[in-house]
Amino acid sequence: MTPDGAESGAGDKSLIYQGRKASRAKSEHRRRLILEAALRIVIREGVRGIRHRAVAKEADVPLAATTYYFKDIQELIVDTFTLYTEKALNVVNRFTERFYQPLQQLVGGNLAELQAGNLSDEALNTMLDYLVAQLTLYVREQVGEERDMLIAEQAFRYEAIVNERIRELALMHRRALFGKIEEFMQMMSSATPREDAELLLGLFHSVEYSALLLGAENTDFDHVSTTLKRQFSLLLPALLYK
Known part of the structure; x- marks a missing residue:
């Protein structure tokens, strides 16, 4: 996409x-x-x-x-996915609130130094560890506590392809999620935040789908962490790996 x-x-x-x-x-x-x-x-x-x-x-x-x-059934289906979209956007907003405040505390008053790539290796590594830990926790919660919502999302995606009324809801959900990731990539001084957001969003979809197939109990979350760390090393090499 x-x-x-x-x-x-x-x-x-x-x-x-x-x-x-x-x-x-x-x-x-x-x-x-x-x-x-x-x-x-x-x-x-x-x-x-x-x-x-x-x-x-x-x-x-x-x-x-x-x-x-x-x-009719179509109206019931559309409103069911409207309810799903409402719930999914709430999940995104809750995670954003939980994620950004500690990240800003880690950065402290040094946002300019972060964006210029002047923070120490220790500060950068602390930040990287935090990012990976929080995003791995997010995936764990999604495939565990929010598993039903992920299953609904899979149904939602297919229905959005064949149903124009539901497509609008899918685009609304995607814009919200994409916008949060793009905002994060901008804060992390990505040279291409939109493209990097696309790659990161694609990775999340892949990891979540794999975890749905395997089940949370069989998902290797250490592998998820190392995959996320590898992704950041590719997307933000100048910032995170001086």
């Missing part, structure tokens, strides 16, 4: 649900139950498992409730 003008991470549209809007808190709660149930079905059976009757049974609501809020 080659970056283009839409990959800047800026200008994302707000998430908009397509189905009937709930007018009361109780109705909104039921609508949410239906969407959460549909997302569980996607994780368990794939998108083709979404049927009004199956979703109603999973959500423990009357069949009429699903047809009231969603006029």
